[in-house]
Amino acid sequence: MNIMMCKYHPDNQAIFLLWNETILQFACEECFENQKKQENTNMFKQLSIRKALKEPDYFLGEFNLSKENRQLIEKIDNVHVSKLKQLIISIETYIQEIQISLSNLIDRYKKIIIDVIQKKENLRNDLEKVSFYALFKGIFQGLNSQQCITDDAINQIEDNIKQLFQEINKSQKSFNQEILKQLLIPKFDKPTILPQYQILKDKLQTLKDNMASLLIQKPAHQTQDPKDYKRDLKFSNIYKQSQIQVSSDGKVAFAEDDVWQVVLCEQALPNNGQISFSFKILKLHQFYCGICFRDRINKDYRGFVTEAEHGYYMICRMGKVYSHHDKEINEQLKGFPSEQGDIIEILVDMIEKTIRWTNTRTKKSFVSY
Structure with a gap:
């Protein structure tokens, strides 16, 4: 998308949409900070343009979703790809250090995580098909053909987006029904517990116990029975x-x-x-x-x-x-x-x-x- 400058602060890039029931405007960071300082009588909602164009679940979640749709979209947000990728790296490291023979367990968890990531991408691709979101992206795609974006063009775009947002708010039932059709989340198959998994748990516990014994050297007088400790306790001279x-x-x-x-x-x-x-x-x-x-x-x-x-x-x-x-x-x-x-x-x-x-x-x- 071409860089769009803020019409209120020409040196700043417009990165947000600020809007409410009656007003919609492109805004920069300075606009957003100024708005936060004002009274709440004319409170604006904030939409990050870049994030909205990449993540349909973020865009759609800014509106009045039904309880069912809200829960389904939250499931997408709760799948953190970076954490999942880090998880598989950690699993690989520990398993390889403990026992090379458990490589089949690594492959199994790799497949599970890859499947989860793929399912998340598939869900996002399905949400691209929601007509309201397609209209939203279409408005911005039209900007790519323009070499210079004038204030008149910006005003027209704002009017178009405002009209789209108003249409979404008016068409709550069809809006949510259309999202629901795309959010048919498949069930994640629970992996079968392999015998090696218990071996891995036992070896990890052994490793933990061994580390603890190295880090904490217990003096002889601290290993006595609690009853003996209480009986032998005395004031020091x-x-x-x-x-x-x-x-x-x-x-x-x-x-x-x-x-x-x-x-x-x-x-x-x-x-x-x-x-x-x-x-x-x-x-x-x-x-x-x-x-x-x-x-x-x-x-x-x-x-x-x-x-x-x-x-x-x-x-x-x-x-x-x-x-x-x-x-x-x-x-x-x-x-x-x-x-x-x-x-x-x-x-x-x-x-x-x-x-x-x-x-x-x-x-x-x-x-x-």
Whole structure:
């Protein structure tokens, strides 16, 4: 198609049709941006000319399609050729790396994808036959015979397109019936599951497991049974603020001063699965409990939690919560209050990346994501 310049901005190419019930005009990008800034009282629809001339489903979808036609055209849009082509490349790569003998499976998936792409092209070719779309393309094909396009010619083209659009809106029933005749989408045959497919799945899972074992080296103390972890958990005499006293073989920690002081447990959390443990409030000061990143928290073991990425996930006795990564809930009263004698159970799920605090007396809980 010859390049058409915008009659309102002569230096710009006309690439859109802007239209409503009463007005239709060729428009450039600047026209479109100006229209968006105006009030909605005279809202225009926008049609990309280049896209409309290539994709009949896009053009026809701009009008009032019946529910059935809308669903059928959406099926065309949902077939992404580039993703399908990328899929077959990925399938080829993985299968060839795992087992050359599965080449017949590659050929089968190639055929399926090629068939899907071909069916999409066939559907678009069928939509070319819709008379309204043929008229639309015919208007633009007439431009190719003109060496110079005058404003009078543009005005005539706009009138012709406006008349066509009005005719489409008036002839909704015949318009949709004509589209429906062309959209006889054939059913996609579901491929038969080959024995090699299960072999491929098993080998991929084996590959995934092997990669995981290489990437994550689990320390010996993190492979212990969860029950043993809970039983053996104790406060550290090393990772703590100096004024905190640890007694009863690491099972009790206490600070005389009612200030922010931190004591960590000796054992680190496992890297996978779920683990739970509990703290009992023997005497109520400014009690906080939770988990932390040992390498991120303040090294003098004072609990500074106002700055971002402070290293803690905790809840305090008044119900305030503290989050290393979530500024929205950090220092907010979203948890539950606790009293002397309460037991706070903490469940850490390394798979779901959640932490749940529960007061075993009141049954109230809070979850941090």
